[in-house]
Amino acid sequence: MKAHKIFAWLAIAIGAIYFFVPLIGTFEFSLRMRRGIYSFDAYQSVFTDAQFRATFGFSMLMALVTIIVGMLLIVPTAYWVRLRLPQMRQVVEFITLLPLVIPAIVIVFGYLRLYNSSSWIPFTGSTQGTNVLLTFSYVTLALPYMYRSVDTAMRTIDVRTLTEAAEILGAKWPTIMFRCIFPNVMSGVLSGAFITFAIVMGEFTMAALLNRPAFGPYLQLVGANKAYEPSALAVIAFAITWLSMGLIQLVSRFSKLTPSRP
Amino acid sequence: MTTASTSFIDRRTVIDWLGIVPFMVFALAFLIVPTLYLIVGAFFNPAGEFTFQNIVDLFSPSILGAYWISIRVSVASALGGGLIGFFLAWAVVLGGVPSWIRSSLLTFSGVASNFAGVPLAFAFLATLGRTGLVTVLMRDWLGFNLYSTGFNLLSFFGLTITYMFFQIPLMVLILTPALDGLKKEWREASEILGASSWQYWRMVVLPILWPSLMGATLLLFANAFGAIATAFALTGASLNIVPILLYAQIRGDVLHNPNLGYALALGMIVITGISNILYIWLRTRAERWQK
Numbered sequence: 001m002k003a004h005k006i007f008a009w010l011a012i013a014i015g016a017i018y019f020f021v022p023l024i025g026t027f028e029f030s031l032r033m034r035r036g037i038y039s040f041d042a043y044q045s046v047f048t049d050a051q052f053r054a055t056f057g058f059s060m061l062m063a064l065v066t067i068i069v070g071m072l073l074i075v076p077t078a079y080w081v082r083l084r085l086p087q088m089r090q091v092v093e094f095i096t097l098l099p100l101v102i103p104a105i106v107i108v109f110g111y112l113r114l115y116n117s118s119s120w121i122p123f124t125g126s127t128q129g130t131n132v133l134l135t136f137s138y139v140t141l142a143l144p145y146m147y148r149s150v151d152t153a154m155r156t157i158d159v160r161t162l163t164e165a166a167e168i169l170g171a172k173w174p175t176i177m178f179r180c181i182f183p184n185v186m187s188g189v190l191s192g193a194f195i196t197f198a199i200v201m202g203e204f205t206m207a208a209l210l211n212r213p214a215f216g217p218y219l220q221l222v223g224a225n226k227a228y229e230p231s232a233l234a235v236i237a238f239a240i241t242w243l244s245m246g247l248i249q250l251v252s253r254f255s256k257l258t259p260s261r262p
Numbered sequence: 263m264t265t266a267s268t269s270f271i272d273r274r275t276v277i278d279w280l281g282i283v284p285f286m287v288f289a290l291a292f293l294i295v296p297t298l299y300l301i302v303g304a305f306f307n308p309a310g311e312f313t314f315q316n317i318v319d320l321f322s323p324s325i326l327g328a329y330w331i332s333i334r335v336s337v338a339s340a341l342g343g344g345l346i347g348f349f350l351a352w353a354v355v356l357g358g359v360p361s362w363i364r365s366s367l368l369t370f371s372g373v374a375s376n377f378a379g380v381p382l383a384f385a386f387l388a389t390l391g392r393t394g395l396v397t398v399l400m401r402d403w404l405g406f407n408l409y410s411t412g413f414n415l416l417s418f419f420g421l422t423i424t425y426m427f428f429q430i431p432l433m434v435l436i437l438t439p440a441l442d443g444l445k446k447e448w449r450e451a452s453e454i455l456g457a458s459s460w461q462y463w464r465m466v467v468l469p470i471l472w473p474s475l476m477g478a479t480l481l482l483f484a485n486a487f488g489a490i491a492t493a494f495a496l497t498g499a500s501l502n503i504v505p506i507l508l509y510a511q512i513r514g515d516v517l518h519n520p521n522l523g524y525a526l527a528l529g530m531i532v533i534t535g536i537s538n539i540l541y542i543w544l545r546t547r548a549e550r551w552q553k
Contacts, residue, residue, distance in 0.1 A: 015430065092282065099293065105508055109527055111292070
């Protein structure tokens with residue numbers, strides 16, 4: 001009994017060292033920019049960098065558009081599959097898991113071959129087109145997470161009864177979708193949105209190979225050229241991930257408190 | 263009468279199927295067709311003739327070497343991450359530590375398993391790089407020069423321990439529910455029957471848990487195999503793993519044969535595909551005990 005408790009604490013200690021030492025190391029390194037004393041110079045250098053602001057803004061915008069496009073695609077699909085096409089459920093679920101199986105670099109390689117400027121659909125022929133393609137690539141990457149969180153939220157509501165009630169009261173499809181279904185799966189939509197945000201903000205492969213000025217390629221560029229700024233950026237990136245995950249926890253806790261479930 | 267009802271059913275069926283058309287079109291255009299394009303392309307030569315030559319060329323020493331390093335890094339980080347992750351999950355579920363440790367570990371694992379890519383490489387460079395915190399502290403306090411031992415963060419070993427930062431929490435997240443599924447009654451029953459702790463683990467827990475353990479390790483393997491950003495930021499192009507070779511191929515046709523690039527991608531899909539299929543199969547086996 002005693003031995004196994006010691007062993008458990010040992011495991012926790014090893015885990016804690018593995019998790020915290022790199023974080024402490026990163027933070028300490030980010031303070032070293034001024035010789036001899038700790039300072040926040042590296043952060044100042046990052047925040048005053050015009051490229052930081054430009055790429056950060058670009059990725060934020062991309063994340064936002066990805067979330068909107070992704071949810072407009074996924075929520076109606078998940079709803080429809082539950083309501084009318086339960087026989088397709090496994091097929092749709094399988095497709096949404098494919099981005100976890102096919103590496104991102106393979107997917108973007110396919111895009112570059114299929115949608116280059118000399119193809120039938122030349123997405124990469126213009127900046128605007130490439131941005132659209134990048135958004136779709138992010139939707140693809142986020143598909144497993146978005147679909148799972150929306151579908152989990154949809155499991156807790158009675159889709160059929162809600163739809164019938166709305167139809168009896170004379171609601172049309174847009175009303176049913178946006179005023180019945182969406183508000184009821186909001187916890188799932190928000191969880192999916194936050195994880196998508198975290199994924200898009202740090203994504204490197206897609207943006208680098210599509211040549212768009214996103215935050216991920218910027219991080220890589222700073223890493224190759226500067227000494228202290230990368231660790232400041234790593235601290236910032238970690239804070240973004242932490243914030244997104246914290247918001248997911250908050251949303252799921254909040255939705256458990258809402259009693260309006262059948 | 264009959265014609266009216268059949269046409270009604272038909273109309274309804276058509277509407278039913280129309281509902282998932284947007285999703286299917288999206289999946290085809292941005293997931294399935296691009297991937298199939300590469301898979302098919304792997305079996306043709308630049309002149310457009312069917313051939314197995316690209317697949318054969320994958321077995322040239324340089325490409326095979328890249329696959330071999332990738333597989334070794336993925337296996338090592340999956341086993342290392344899996345082992346530490348398993349003990350952590352075991353400690354919080356069965357080890358009798360306070361419950362606040364369990365909830366903080368799970369929250370933290372959710373964050374850390376998503377903390378990958380370029381920033382993770384920065385974090386490990388700042389910690390174990392030549393002027394990193396741990397390297398400096400070891401030198402100043404213990405008089406021990408880490409880099410004199412031949413250690414290098416920009417190597418197979420360095421990449422493995424960096425990947426373990428997201429592999430460990432992923433394992434914790436997958437295994438905690440599986441360990442929660444071990445019923446107290448099973449332990450009590452085996453104790454009543456006179457089993458030792460070792461016998462209980464070997465003859466009860468392991469047979470129940472091995473599909474979860476194997477499945478999770480396979481998932482960790484696939485997870486590491488497809489990753490590129492961390493390795494790219496950590497080592498540049500100096501460590502020749504498959505995703506980095508493919509990146510260079512996409513950028514500048516370093517293999518001097520576009521179709522060989524497709525074959526390289528096909529090889530990645532085959533490896534991650536097989537490990538995922540095995541994972542799914544093992545998971546269905548594991549779920550039998552989690553009802």
